[in-house]
Amino acid sequence: MGHDHVGDRIRQLRDARGWSEERMATACALSVHTVQRAEEGELTEATLVAVAVALGEPISRLRGGEGPPPPATQVLLYPESSAIDWLISAFGLEVRARIAAPDGRWVHGDLVLGQSRIAVGQPVVGAPWIEPGALEGQPSQTVQVRIDDVDAHHERARRAGAEILARPAAVEGQRCYQARDPAGHRWCFSQLRPTGAPAGRAEGPPHPRSTAG
Structure with a gap:
C-alpha cells in the first residue's frame, strides 16, 4: 500500500488507546514487526483489515476517506452466520472488515450502509446474550456510545434511575x-x-439497582 498517512492514522489511534506495539500486535494477531511496518505505511490489505477490526474503526477511516465515526455504534449478535449474510444480501450492507473462524463462520464484522456503521458477530459462549424472542428479558444487542466524561455521565445516569450494570x-x-x-x-x-493517562480507580461491583436521588 505504501501510504504514509495510513500508517500515521494507525499510530495515532493506537496511541489514543494507550496501547503499546506489543499490545497492538496481540490484538491484531500479528507480529510486532508487522505492526511497526504498518505504522510506516507498508502493509497488505489483510493487515489493514486486521488492524481496523482490532481498533474498531472502519477501513475507510484508516485510509482517510471519511471523518470520525458516528458517536454511537450498534453491535448485533447472530447465532447463525447465515443471518449476517442475509443482512448483506437483503439490506445492501457492505463489509468493511471481517474476522472469520477456520470453518468460515463469522466471528466479527464491520458493516456499513451510507454513513451508518454496524458491528456484527456471534454471541460469546457463557455470556448473557440470546437472539430476540428466544427468552424474554435477555438482550441480543447493546448500544455503544463514545462520550467525553464517563464518570460525570455515570453519576447523572445513576441519579436518573438507570440500572448500572458495571461501574466506571x-x-x-x-x-x-x-x-x-x-x-x-x-x-x-x-x-x-x-x-x-493513569488507568483510573477500580470500582466495586455494580449497584443491584440504582435509584434516583
Whole structure:
C-alpha cells in the first residue's frame, strides 16, 4: 500500500488507546514487526483489515476517506452466520472488515450502509446474550456510545434511575461503564484514555439497582 498517512492514522489511534506495539500486535494477531511496518505505511490489505477490526474503526477511516465515526455504534449478535449474510444480501450492507473462524463462520464484522456503521458477530459462549424472542428479558444487542466524561455521565445516569450494570472502570485503553434503560436496552458508554493517562480507580461491583436521588 505504501501510504504514509495510513500508517500515521494507525499510530495515532493506537496511541489514543494507550496501547503499546506489543499490545497492538496481540490484538491484531500479528507480529510486532508487522505492526511497526504498518505504522510506516507498508502493509497488505489483510493487515489493514486486521488492524481496523482490532481498533474498531472502519477501513475507510484508516485510509482517510471519511471523518470520525458516528458517536454511537450498534453491535448485533447472530447465532447463525447465515443471518449476517442475509443482512448483506437483503439490506445492501457492505463489509468493511471481517474476522472469520477456520470453518468460515463469522466471528466479527464491520458493516456499513451510507454513513451508518454496524458491528456484527456471534454471541460469546457463557455470556448473557440470546437472539430476540428466544427468552424474554435477555438482550441480543447493546448500544455503544463514545462520550467525553464517563464518570460525570455515570453519576447523572445513576441519579436518573438507570440500572448500572458495571461501574466506571479502565478497560483496554478506555474508561467505560454499562447501564440498562427502563425499556431493558443495554448501553455501554466509553471514553478513550490518552497515552500515559493513569488507568483510573477500580470500582466495586455494580449497584443491584440504582435509584434516583
